[in-house]
Amino acid sequence: MNRCKWPSLENNPIYVEYHDNEWGVPSYDDRHLFKMLILESFHCGLSWLIILKKREAFKLAFDDFDPKKIMEYNEDKINELLSNKDIVRNKSKILAAISNAKAFLKVKKEFGSFKNYIWSFTNDKIIFGDGINFQTTNALSDQVSKDLKKRGFKFMGSVTTYSYLEAIGVMNNHMKECFRFHKSK
Ligand SMILES: [Zn+2]
Structure with a gap:
């Protein structure tokens, strides 16, 4: 089976699974869209494989990616996250997750859904x-990054936003030789 030639893809089953079944598949589910936005904001400056390996730990640490819970995180919770070895311990990114939860819920209110x-x-x-x-x-x-920033989202520069739009299937960029090329389902 030919796949995208991403570094360290083929020798990591978790990465293959993600590539084959998730990446570029259009998502219309707000919880998933939020989860991916949070993971992408932590991805910034790191490899996606690192984030993927920590995904379950993130899910546990961040209340199953519930924006209503995340927006209420206080100093104690932030300190708890900063001592959690299984996630990415970066205070700016943790604070960004809280801002992003607030901004996400605001967008949801304005547009009916983040989708x-x-x-x-x-x-x-x-x-x-x-x-x-x-x-x-x-x-x-x-354009999307600029608008996200305007709405208070953090760690969503254009590179991260590009990666996010690919992850959630707004953009589909499988390589021509990949069996997923131009397939969105
Ligand atoms: Zn591919």
Whole structure:
């Protein structure tokens, strides 16, 4: 089976599983969209494989990615997270998760769902790449990142936003030789 030629993909079953079944599959579920946004904000500066391996620990530490709970985190909870060896212990990113939970719920209130908001940038369309040329940012990620920042989201620069949009299937960038190329389901 031909897959995207990502570094360390083939020798990590957890990564293969993610590539084959999750990456680029369009998500319309707010909890999943929030979970991926939090994981991507922690991804910033690290490899995705590191985040993937810690995903279950993140889920446990961050109340199953419930934004209502996360937005209420106090100093005690922040200290507890900072002493949790199984997640990424970065205070700015932990504080960003709290800001992002608040911003997420605000967007949800304004648009009815975060899904409505994030898919509005492409008029509900999936943007398929050509499978040959790859970027780390584009006009879409610049635009979404700018809007996210305006709404109070943190650690969602254009590179992270690009990665997020790929993860949730707004952009689909499997390589041409990959068996998932131009497949969204
Ligand atoms: Zn692929």
